[in-house]
Structure formats: C-alpha cells, structure tokens
Amino acid sequence: MSFLELKNVSKGYGSNGSRTEVLKDVNLSIEKGEFVAIVGCSGAGKTTLISVIAGLIRPDTGAITLNDLEITEPGTDRSIVFQNYSLLPWLSVYENIYLAVDRVFPNWSPAKKQQHVETHIAMVNLTPARDQRPGQLSGGMRQRVSVARALAMDPQILLLDEPLSALDALTRSTLQEEVSRIWQQNQKTVVMITNDPDEGIYLADRIVPLSAGAGATLGPSIQIDIPRPRDRKALNRDSRYKAARREIIEFLLNSKGDHHTAVTKKLALPDIEPEDLTHPRPLIGGRRAPVRRGEIKRETIGMDL
Amino acid sequence: MSHYCELSNLTKIYPTPKGPAVIVKDFNLKIKRGEFVALIGHSGCGKSTVLSMLAGLNDISGGGIILAGKELAGAGPDRGVVFQSPCLLPWMTAMENVMLGVDQVFYTASREERRQIAEYYLTVVGLGDAMHKKPAELSQGMKQRVGIARAFALKPRMLLLDEPFGTLDTLTRFELQQVLVDLWNRNHITALQVTHDVDEALFLADRIVMMTNGPEAEVGDILEVPFARPRDRKAVMEHPRYYECREHLTTFLEVHAHRRHNTPTEAPCSLSLRERVRVRGNQALLIVSRKPIPGTVEPWRSSRRDSAPAS
Numbered sequence: 001m002s003f004l005e006l007k008n009v010s011k012g013y014g015s016n017g018s019r020t021e022v023l024k025d026v027n028l029s030i031e032k033g034e035f036v037a038i039v040g041c042s043g044a045g046k047t048t049l050i051s052v053i054a055g056l057i058r059p060d061t062g063a064i065t066l067n068d069l070e071i072t073e074p075g076t077d078r079s080i081v082f083q084n085y086s087l088l089p090w091l092s093v094y095e096n097i098y099l100a101v102d103r104v105f106p107n108w109s110p111a112k113k114q115q116h117v118e119t120h121i122a123m124v125n126l127t128p129a130r131d132q133r134p135g136q137l138s139g140g141m142r143q144r145v146s147v148a149r150a151l152a153m154d155p156q157i158l159l160l161d162e163p164l165s166a167l168d169a170l171t172r173s174t175l176q177e178e179v180s181r182i183w184q185q186n187q188k189t190v191v192m193i194t195n196d197p198d199e200g201i202y203l204a205d206r207i208v209p210l211s212a213g214a215g216a217t218l219g220p221s222i223q224i225d226i227p228r229p230r231d232r233k234a235l236n237r238d239s240r241y242k243a244a245r246r247e248i249i250e251f252l253l254n255s256k257g258d259h260h261t262a263v264t265k266k267l268a269l270p271d272i273e274p275e276d277l278t279h280p281r282p283l284i285g286g287r288r289a290p291v292r293r294g295e296i297k298r299e300t301i302g303m304d305l
Numbered sequence: 306m307s308h309y310c311e312l313s314n315l316t317k318i319y320p321t322p323k324g325p326a327v328i329v330k331d332f333n334l335k336i337k338r339g340e341f342v343a344l345i346g347h348s349g350c351g352k353s354t355v356l357s358m359l360a361g362l363n364d365i366s367g368g369g370i371i372l373a374g375k376e377l378a379g380a381g382p383d384r385g386v387v388f389q390s391p392c393l394l395p396w397m398t399a400m401e402n403v404m405l406g407v408d409q410v411f412y413t414a415s416r417e418e419r420r421q422i423a424e425y426y427l428t429v430v431g432l433g434d435a436m437h438k439k440p441a442e443l444s445q446g447m448k449q450r451v452g453i454a455r456a457f458a459l460k461p462r463m464l465l466l467d468e469p470f471g472t473l474d475t476l477t478r479f480e481l482q483q484v485l486v487d488l489w490n491r492n493h494i495t496a497l498q499v500t501h502d503v504d505e506a507l508f509l510a511d512r513i514v515m516m517t518n519g520p521e522a523e524v525g526d527i528l529e530v531p532f533a534r535p536r537d538r539k540a541v542m543e544h545p546r547y548y549e550c551r552e553h554l555t556t557f558l559e560v561h562a563h564r565r566h567n568t569p570t571e572a573p574c575s576l577s578l579r580e581r582v583r584v585r586g587n588q589a590l591l592i593v594s595r596k597p598i599p600g601t602v603e604p605w606r607s608s609r610r611d612s613a614p615a616s
Contacts, residue, residue: 041474041475041476041477042474042476042477168347168348168501169347169348169501169502170347170348170501170562173562174562195474195475195476196475197475212476232555232559233552233555233556233559236548236549236551236552236555237548237552242548245542246542246543249479249542250539252475252476252479253476253479253538263433265428265433267421267424267425267428267429268421268425269421269422269425270414270418270421270422272411272414272418272422272460273460274382274383274410274411274459274460274461275410275411275412275413276383277381277382277409277410278381281412288413289413290411290413290414290418299425301428301429301433
C-alpha cells in the first residue's frame with residue numbers, strides 16, 4: 001500500500017440533465033517523500049483533483065487513503081498552497097503563520113511556537129518582512145508566506161495548487177529554485193498541480209499528465225531521473241529532459257485533439273487595399289472605388305466544433 | 306528600400322521628481338519586410354514600451370521610427386496591435402468588434418465586402434460558430450482569437466503583438482500560436498512580438514532580439530532562428546539545433562536576471578511638489594506627500610516594499 005492512494009476516483013458536477021463529469025476513474029499512488037507534478041491544461045479538473053485530496057470536496061465514487069486512513073474531510077495532515085495566496089490581510093507575515101502553528105500544535109509552549117514560526121520565515125528568506133501585512137508584499141513574497149505557512153504545519157503531505165501561475169516569469173523561476181531548495185532540505189511528500197511542463201520537469205520526481213476536457217483521466221507517469229540540484233541551462237543538453245518534455249507535450253496535444261468535426265464553410269475574401277486614413281475622406285464626388293489588387297479569393301475552411 | 310521598419314536610437318524617458326527615468330535607451334532595430342521578429346526579455350525591461358512606441362500609443366522621447374518609408378507620428382490602422390488582454394468592447398459581438406476597424410479602413414468597399422472580410426478572418430481563427438457571441442460568453446482563449454482576427458482584418462503594414470498569449474495555459478497557448486502561424490503563413494505580414502516565453506519565440510520568429518534589463522534597456526543579443534518555414538511544432542522541437550537555441554536564450558535571460566535594477570537611481574528632490582510619480586517599467590505609483598518642504602532635499606518616501614529583499 002502506498003502512502004497516498006487514489007482508487008477509481010470520479011467526480012462530476014450538476015444534476016441529471018446538465019451533468020459534467022470532471023474526473024473519471026482516476027488512479028494514483030504516491031510514495032512517501034516523492035515529489036509528483038500533475039500537469040494539465042485549464043479546465044481539465046486539476047483543482048478538483050487537489051481539492052479531493054485535500055478533503056475539501058468528496059468524490060462521487062472511489063476512495064482516497066493517506067497512510068491507510070480514508071480522507072473524508074480537510075485535516076492538518078495535509079496543507080495546501082493556493083494560487084491566490086489566501087493570507088489573512090489584517091495579520092502580519094508572522095501572525096499569519098503563527099495562526100496556523102497555534103491551531104496545529106496547541107500544546108506547544110509559546111516560546112516553542114514562536115521559534116518554530118521564526119524558523120519557517122527564515123527558510124523562505126522573509127525575516128526582514130516578518131511584521132509586514134500581505135498588502136505590503138509583492139506577489140512572490142506573498143506566495144513565500146503561503147509556502148512557509150503550509151510547511152510550518154508540518155503536514156504529512158504538501159499540496160501545491162498552481163502555486164506560481166500568478167507570478168511573472170522571472171519571479172516564477174526564482175521561486176521554482178526556492179521550492180526546489182526547500183524540498184531538498186526536508187523531503188516532504190509533495191503533490192503539485194501546474195500547467196507548465198517545464199516547471200514540472202524542473203521540480204518533480206515524477207510527472208503525471210492529466211488529459212484535457214470532460215472526464216479527465218491521468219496519463220502514464222513519466223519518471224524524471226535527473227539528479228538535483230537541476231540547472232536550468234544544462235537541462236537543455238540533457239537527453240532525459242528532452243525526452244520527458246516531448247512525451248508530456250505530445251500527451252497534452254493528443255488528449256485535446258480528435259474532436260474535430262468535418263464541417264466546412266465557403267468563404268470569400270475580397271482583395272482590397274486598406275484606405276489611408278490620414279488623408280481626408282472626399283466629401284464631394286461620390287464614393288470612390290476601393291483599390292483592388294486581385295479577384296475575390298474563395299476558400300473552403302474546415303471548422304472545429 | 307533595404308529595411309521596412311527601422312527603429313533608430315529609440316529612447317523613452319519618463320520625467321520623475323527624482324530626475325528623468327530612462328526606460329529605453331538608444332534602441333536600434335531594423336526589420337525586413339515580411340520578417341517575424343520576437344522581442345524577448347524580463348518583465349519590466351521595457352519591451353512593451355518599445356512596442357507601444359511603435360504602435361504610436363506612447364510618445365517617443367528620442368530617436369525615431371520609420372515604417373514603409375515614412376516616419377511614424379501617432380497611432381494608426383496601418384499597425385494592427387494584439388494586446389495581452391484582448392481589449393474587446395463588451396457590448397459588441399465578436400463580429401461587431403472586428404467590423405469596428407474594418408468599417409473604418411475599408412470605407413470605400415461595399416458593406417457586403419466588409420462583412421466578408423470580417424467573416425473570413427473570424428472563421429480562419431476558429432470562431433466560425435461563435436462570431437455572434439459577446440465577449441462575456443467567450444473563453445479567454447477565444448477572446449484572444451477575436452483579438453488576432455481584428456488585427457489581421459485591417460490588413461496592416463505591420464503586426465504588433467504584446468505578449469498575446471502570456472495569460473493563457475500551455476495548451477491554449479499552443480493552439481493560439483498555431484492559429485497565429487497559420488494566418489501569418491497566408492500573407493507574411495511584418496511582425497514584432499513581445500514575449501518572455503523562449504519556446505514561443507523559437508516557434509514563431511525568424512529572428513529573436515534579446516533585450517537587456519531596464520532602466521536604459523537596449524538590444525543585448527540577436528539570434529537568427531534556423532528553422533525552415535512553414536513550421537510544425539513537433540518538427541521544430543525535434544530539430545537538432547532547437548535545444549542549442551533554447552539554451553542560448555535561457556542563458557541570456559538568466560544572466561540578465563541577476564543584473565536587475567528595481568528602482569531608478571536616487572536623485573535629490575528639491576521641488577515643492579505635492580505629488581510625485583515613481584515609474585518602474587509600465588507601472589506608475591503616485592505618491593502624495595503630506596508635508597512638502599519647499600527647497601529642501603527630502604529623502605524619498607519609500608514604501609516598505611522596497612526595503613525588503615526583491616523576490
């Protein structure tokens with residue numbers, strides 16, 4: 001029995017007539033200490049999947065077990081980092097993390113709690129900003145607080161729901177390096193949801209692609225055996241990186257296709273030159289004819305439905 | 306005519322109370338007719354500033370731009386722009402949004418011909434069924450398709466794309482890149498695309514211009530993309546030189562990530578201004594000081610964000 005196990009998990013929304021199946025027969029098992037990235041495009045059901053693991057929603061069928069115990073509700077053994085940070089705006093960095101620690105470890109002495117919070121603030125390099133509120137922090141810094149809070153709860157499993165998607169490319173790559181470093185320090189079991197194959201390959205031990213569209217299922221796992229720390233530049237020369245990347249992108253592209261219907265439409269495109277609007281339009285003399293370079297082009301174009 | 310579009314010593318300076326902030330300095334670039342150029346750099350480096358000056362949406366502080374033998378002054382329909390957010394008018398259908406520009410530019414053509422033009426481009430971008438829907442009924446990817454159709458329908462001399470796929474997820478981005486390439490293959494419109502996505506630049510462009518970080522951003526390096534057209538995504542990724550080019554670009558971006566300047570250099574402020582504008586890239590922060598002291602050098606009131614380490 002693996003550490004985290006999903007068996008035939010299905011989830012749909014809506015009732016009889018307008019029902020949409022989001023997840024269909026999802027099977028996944030994750031070992032302790034493994035970093036798994038689930039890569040899929042938007043609308044594929046990634047967030048539903050992580051919410052099911054977190055216990056925020058119950059699956060319609062199937063079961064999820066963590067350490068042989070079935071997950072039925074949210075608990076402190078799993079912590080989530082959301083895309084939109086979800087920090088309390090009226091509390092400082094320190095207070096936001098302290099709140100979580102206080103709930104999870106109520107029996108600790110205040111001094112121990114305080115020390116625990118400080119350690120985690122230092123781990124994400126936010127010590128200079130410990131007394132600031134989320135509103136005074138940049139997006140990247142807020143997400144660090146969120147990561148620190150999740151880790152301070154000392155969960156058995158860390159769930160990351162597109163944690164870096166809202167950040168700009170540069171901040172994103174800096175935080176990827178940071179996540180990688182933190183993971184190497186404490187080797188937690190991590191499930192990360194992402195829409196960026198490169199982010200998955202850079203961080204994870206194993207990548208599980210999620211097919212697109214309704215009734216999403218997980219594709220075959222792709223093992224990433226590149227030793228850490230991984231170097232973004234050197235990855236470009238690594239054949240394992242290239243192979244993994246090709247496999248993921250092909251899976252995603254193929255899962256989307258094949259629902260093209262052969263409807264065609266006859267179209268005409270008049271070959272007219274645009275008018276120069278810097279010249280005034282003639283008021284007298286009636287309509288001018290447009291400049292035509294050629295005949296009307298006719299074309300038949302296939303439409304996707 | 307050797308070059309279709311020429312940007313020479315292009316400079317953008319924003320006046321600030323701390324002295325002028327030079328965002329782009331002496332930016333030189335020559336684009337051939339029918340060439341697809343990608344401008345790559347980190348966010349805030351000034352790539353969008355260059356593009357918006359070319360679009361005529363931002364004043365030029367120094368230098369000049371020549372397009373098709375004429376110096377540019379102001380915005381015009383001879384340059385079609387695709388913005389990062391699609392910027393559609395919400396009360397109009399996709400068709401009406403495209404017709405808005407088409408009616409202006411092809412005013413001498415008949416109403417039927419204008420409709421044909423709009424219909425053609427909307428169908429080619431894959432909105433054959435959805436052209437009478439309003440933006441609120443369209444997904445983000447579909448809205449951006451309207452944005453692309455709108456730009457191409459004007460038959461512009463030049464196409465300007467400002468990170469058009471930046472907010473989309475990987476798969477939608479792939480689809481829209483394909484839509485863009487298909488349309489572009491029909492008639493090679495000279496194009497300049499701003500992006501920070503290395504793979505996107507390699508798939509779309511003939512030449513990739515790498516920009517150094519602002520302030521005083523300029524051309525850092527130029528890469529000729531060796532892949533033959535028309536391109537197929539899988540074939541491009543399998544190309545023996547693909548990862549070599551990719552490494553070239555990622556290395557450049559990584560080197561310049563560490564030479565980042567967040568704020569303009571500090572300069573003493575002696576004016577009794579009540580309002581001050583701090584500019585970084587295309588973001589401006591307005592600060593109203595409570596007690597202006599005329600004629601004194603006042604330390605710049607910095608928000609706490611700047612005192613913390615950059616993230």
